[in-house]
């Protein structure tokens with residue numbers, strides 16, 4: 001039976017990130033724990049006036065080859081791996097002069113940050129840590145006797161544990177450290193292998209590792225009986241994972257999912273080209289609009305479907321100002337997310353304590369490449385993020401009537417919104433704002449009917465004489481397989497249609513459009529979203 005409490009007498013510290021190092025080492029030294037270190041770490045400790053042995057004293061080798069070989073030696077690995085209750089192991093230690101190492105503190109060469117900083121291939125390779133992961137894995141394997149710390153966040157808990165145990169730690173504590181240590185080396189190798197696959201242009205490597213860091217444990221998942229947590233991947237894309245929450249309760253699982261959908265949708269609209277707002281419910285937009293001001297954009301988005309907007313997620317593409325904030329607080333919203341917020345707007349929102357407010361520092365570039373994952377039973381699907389964008393010059397007019405300039409700009413707007421609506425997606429728009437959205441139906445005709453009905457609801461709510469779909473444009477995320485979907489749009493009063501084209505019955509659909517006097521353009525690109 002191995003002891004639960006194991007005293008720490010010697011620590012090996014070898015860290016690239018030296019945050020908190022001196023404080024930790026000072027506290028360890030005060031507990032009479034001997035310190036051993038590699039080059040830069042030893043220097044930092046000596047500079048702080050601490051007594052430290054060089055690792056080369058354990059290995060009887062100098063650190064060499066630009067640091068490629070420093071701790072890769074039985075003098076270190078024997079000290080980490082030896083079972084302290086195994087006579088043979090103890091005899092080997094004795095015979096070879098190996099000193100036991102009871103605590104390993106390592107953080108790795110900053111490979112992930114080096115890649116994120118755009119370093120060249122050779123620099124990235126030099127930043128692949130070899131000795132660090134080797135020691136971490138060895139110490140973690142021997143957690144019955146050895147503690148391994150790989151995160152600066154664990155320095156304080158380690159000192160508290162040593163304090164409570166009068167210089168010793170419990171098995172449970174060491175196991176927890178070991179589990180985290182293996183996750184760290186796995187994440188590190190996931191970063192290295194992912195980078196290398198990208199560097200050599202391998203689109204579907206045989207093995208693909210995904211790593212995340214716990215950002216938040218969640219009260220529950222999509223429903224209260226489901227456990228949940230939020231992990232971040234370290235991708236620098238501005239959004240819900242990298243945002244700063246300036247007020248409000250913790251985000252829930254559904255909040256995070258919806259806020260992501262909202263911010264990705266509003267990012268379709270370049271902040272430099274004018275204000276835009278997207279309001280999301282259950283991951284679908286219930287209103288999206290551009291406007292002369294942010295307030296006007298918010299109001300137009302809200303007007304599209306005031307009923308659904310209640311309790312929604314609001315995303316803005318520009319700094320949230322006071323006059324927009326004053327409008328927003330008139331109803332309850334779960335989350336407001338924007339690149340930034342003015343002090344006055346923050347003060348207005350502060351009065352609504354339940355609203356969660358997030359700032360991201362910027363907008364993600366909609367055309368920025370990246371990959372997205374989706375889980376299925378027993379596996380996961382990986383695909384490129386839908387960074388597809390069509391511009392005015394990509395549109396092909398297929399009807400006799402050419403669209404007007406106004407129709408063209410509304411069609412492009414509707415098309416960008418449709419990309420963020422679950423399929424089948426039908427979006428009516430006019431004057432840079434949605435006026436009817438049909439989402440997530442199994443039949444495109446049903447989506448078209450729902451979108452038209454949403455337009456009628458809007459007319460009723462706002463007291464309009466006619467449905468705003470009369471004279472609007474309509475976007476369809478995929479082609480109309482039959483003319484019936486198009487006829488539903490005609491019935492709702494649409495004057496122009498934007499859709500990918502490519503149906504076997506395109507001729508039929510174009511003929512129906514000509515018959516109804518519509519202008520229709522093909523994008524040549526589909527935006528399914530499931």
Ligand SMILES: NC(=O)c1ncn([C@@H]2O[C@H](COP(=O)(O)O)[C@@H](O)[C@H]2O)c1NC=O
Pocket residue numbers: 014015016017037038039040041042067068069070071072106107108109128129130131132133
């Ligand atoms: N090669 C080795 O034997 C080796 N042993 C430890 N390291 C790393 O060297 C770094 C610390 O170096 P320094 O103390 O010189 O600043 C740590 O990130 C540690 O993980 C090594 N470096 C890379 O593999």
